[in-house]
Amino acid sequence: MANNQYKADIGLEVHVELATRSKMFCSCAVVDPISAPPNTAVCPVCCGMPGVLPVINRNAVELAIKAGLALNCQIAETSIFARKNYFYPDLPKGYQISQYEYPLAYDGFMLIRTSQGEKRIRVRRAHLEEDTGKLTHMNENGETYSLVNLNRAGVPLLEIVSEPDMHTVEEVLAYSHELRLLLRWLGVSSGDMEKGSMRFEANLSMRPVDCEELGTRVEVKNLNSFRAMELAILYQMKMQEETLSRGGKVEQQTLGWSEANNKTVVQRSKEDANDYRYFPEPDLPPLVVDSPWLQAVKASMPEMPAAKRARYAGEMGLNGEDIERLVEEKENVRFFEDCLAAAPALNPKTIVNWMLTDLFAWLNINGKAIDTVDPKLFVQLVEAVDEGVINQSTGKEVLVEMLESGKTPSAIIEAKGLHQISDNSLITSLVSSVLQANPKEVQSYLAGKETLANWLFGQVMREAQGKANPQVVKTELQRQLDAMK
Numbered sequence: 001m002a003n004n005q006y007k008a009d010i011g012l013e014v015h016v017e018l019a020t021r022s023k024m025f026c027s028c029a030v031v032d033p034i035s036a037p038p039n040t041a042v043c044p045v046c047c048g049m050p051g052v053l054p055v056i057n058r059n060a061v062e063l064a065i066k067a068g069l070a071l072n073c074q075i076a077e078t079s080i081f082a083r084k085n086y087f088y089p090d091l092p093k094g095y096q097i098s099q100y101e102y103p104l105a106y107d108g109f110m111l112i113r114t115s116q117g118e119k120r121i122r123v124r125r126a127h128l129e130e131d132t133g134k135l136t137h138m139n140e141n142g143e144t145y146s147l148v149n150l151n152r153a154g155v156p157l158l159e160i161v162s163e164p165d166m167h168t169v170e171e172v173l174a175y176s177h178e179l180r181l182l183l184r185w186l187g188v189s190s191g192d193m194e195k196g197s198m199r200f201e202a203n204l205s206m207r208p209v210d211c212e213e214l215g216t217r218v219e220v221k222n223l224n225s226f227r228a229m230e231l232a233i234l235y236q237m238k239m240q241e242e243t244l245s246r247g248g249k250v251e252q253q254t255l256g257w258s259e260a261n262n263k264t265v266v267q268r269s270k271e272d273a274n275d276y277r278y279f280p281e282p283d284l285p286p287l288v289v290d291s292p293w294l295q296a297v298k299a300s301m302p303e304m305p306a307a308k309r310a311r312y313a314g315e316m317g318l319n320g321e322d323i324e325r326l327v328e329e330k331e332n333v334r335f336f337e338d339c340l341a342a343a344p345a346l347n348p349k350t351i352v353n354w355m356l357t358d359l360f361a362w363l364n365i366n367g368k369a370i371d372t373v374d375p376k377l378f379v380q381l382v383e384a385v386d387e388g389v390i391n392q393s394t395g396k397e398v399l400v401e402m403l404e405s406g407k408t409p410s411a412i413i414e415a416k417g418l419h420q421i422s423d424n425s426l427i428t429s430l431v432s433s434v435l436q437a438n439p440k441e442v443q444s445y446l447a448g449k450e451t452l453a454n455w456l457f458g459q460v461m462r463e464a465q466g467k468a469n470p471q472v473v474k475t476e477l478q479r480q481l482d483a484m485k
Contacts, residue, residue, distance in 0.1 A: 006241045011204075013162075013202075015201070018157065024097070026055070031151055032195070036151055038149040040111065054281075061104070067100070067377075068108065070186060071160070071182070076105065076106065078286045081098070083279055091134075098128075103125040103126065105150050123162055130157060152196070158189075160179065162175065171373055181305055196224060216252050222257075236264055249343050263475065305327045308326075316349070329370075335355070342383070344377035380410065381402060381409040389419060392470070431477050436442075437459075457470075
C-alpha cells in the first residue's frame with residue numbers, strides 16, 4: 001500500500017476437488033478435465049433429471065474429515081446437506097447440493113510461518129458440496145458463443161472458509177501454500193491448480209488502522225493460481241485505499257480477475273446467503289459421523305508436516321531451509337525416511353545434503369521422480385563416500401552412473417577401480433613429484449602468492465586421477481610446502 005493509514009482484512013474461500021474416483025452423489029467417474037472428451041462422464045443424477053436420487057460418496061466424506069482434522073476443526077456428528085439455488089448454464093440442476101447451516105467441520109485453525117513469526121489463522125468451516133460444469137467462451141468469425149462441459153458437474157468439492165485474519169499478501173500466500181501442502185500430504189486432493197483442482201476466492205476489506213470495525217468487503221472469485229491471487233489482492237488493496245482516502249465508500253461486489261488487463265472486473269453487485277434461497281436437501285438424509293467412524297479416520301492420519309518439521313529440527317538438527325525442501329513433497333519425506341531405515345548409522349544431515357544437491361539436480365535434469373530411485377542403493381553410495389572408500393568428487397560420478405544404469409555403487413567402483421587412495425607413502429610421493437615438476441609455482445608460493453596452493457592441490461589430484469583422499473593430500477601438500485620455507 002502507498003501508506004500505513006489503512007489495514008486490510010483478508011479471508012479465503014478455497015474450493016478443493018477431492019481425490020475420489022467417482023462423483024459426489026452418483027457413480028460417474030471423475031475424469032481428467034483436459035484429456036477426457038466433453039460431456040462423457042454424465043448421468044441422469046448429476047444432470048438433475050426428474051425422478052433420480054443422489055447418494056453420498058463415503059470416500060469423499062472420509063477425505064473431508066481428514067482435511068477437517070488436519071485443520072484442527074470440530075467434526076460434526078450430524079451435518080445437513082442443503083440446496084443452494086442459482087441459475088447458470090454450467091449448473092444442470094439449477095441448484096447446487098452443498099452444506100449451509102450445519103457443515104461437516106467447523107471452528108478450526110491453521111498455523112502459518114511468515115517473516116514476522118508464527119501466526120494462527122482461524123478456519124470458520126469446511127463443508128462438502130458438488131462442483132459445477134465448465135463453460136468455454138468462444139469467438140469465431142465475429143460470433144460469440146459458449147460451450148458447456150458437464151464432466152465436472154457433481155465432482156466432490158470441499159470448501160474451506162477462513163476468518164478474515166490475514167492482513168498482508170505474505171500471510172495469504174503462506175496460508176494458501178500450507179493448505180495445499182496439507183491437502184496433498186493427506187491425499188485429499190491433487191491440488192493441481194492448472195486443472196482446477198484447487199481454486200481460491202478472496203474476501204477483502206480495508207479499514208483505518210485505528211478502527212476495529214471491518215470495512216465493506218468485496219469478493220474476488222475463481223483465482224486459479226497463487227500469482228493471480230497475489231495480483232488481485234494487491235490491486236484491490238490499492239483501489240479500496242484510494243477510494244477511502246478520498247472519502248468514498250467501497251461497494252460490496254463480486255469481482256473477477258482479468259489477467260489480460262491485470263485488474264478486477266465487476267461480475268455482480270451485493271450478494272448474501274439469502275440470495276441463494278438455501279433450504280435442506282429433501283432427497284438426502286442427515287450425514288452422521290459416529291464415534292467409531294471418526295476414530296477410524298483419525299487412526300489413518302499420517303504424521304503431519306508440522307510434526308515432521310519439529311522432529312527433523314529437534315532430533316536430527318536439520319536446518320529450516322532443508323526441512324522445507326524435504327516436506328514440500330511427501331515423496332521426498334518417504335525417500336528420506338527409507339534412507340534412514342536402510343542406513344541408521346549415517347548422519348541424517350549427510351543424507352539430506354546428497355539428496356538436495358546432486359540427487360535432486362539429476363532428477364530435475366532428467367525429468368525423473370524420486371520414487372524411481374532405490375533408497376538402499378542411494379545410501380550405499382553415500383556410505384561409500386562417508387567411509388572414505390571413494391572421495392566426494394568420485395562419488396558424484398558414481399551417483400550419476402548408478403542412476404542411469406541401475407548398477408550398485410560397489411559394482412561401479414570395482415569395475416572402474418575407483419577406490420580412494422589414502423596410502424600416506426603414495427600420496428607423499430605424488431605431492432613430491434608435483435612440487436618438483438612445478439618449481440616456478442612453488443617459488444611464487446614461497447614468495448607470498450599463497451593461492452597457488454590450490455593450484456598445486458589440483459595438480460596432485462589430477463596426477464591421482466581424482467582418486468586421492470583430498471584431506472590427506474591437503475595435509476601432506478601443506479607439510480611439504482612448509483618444510484621449504
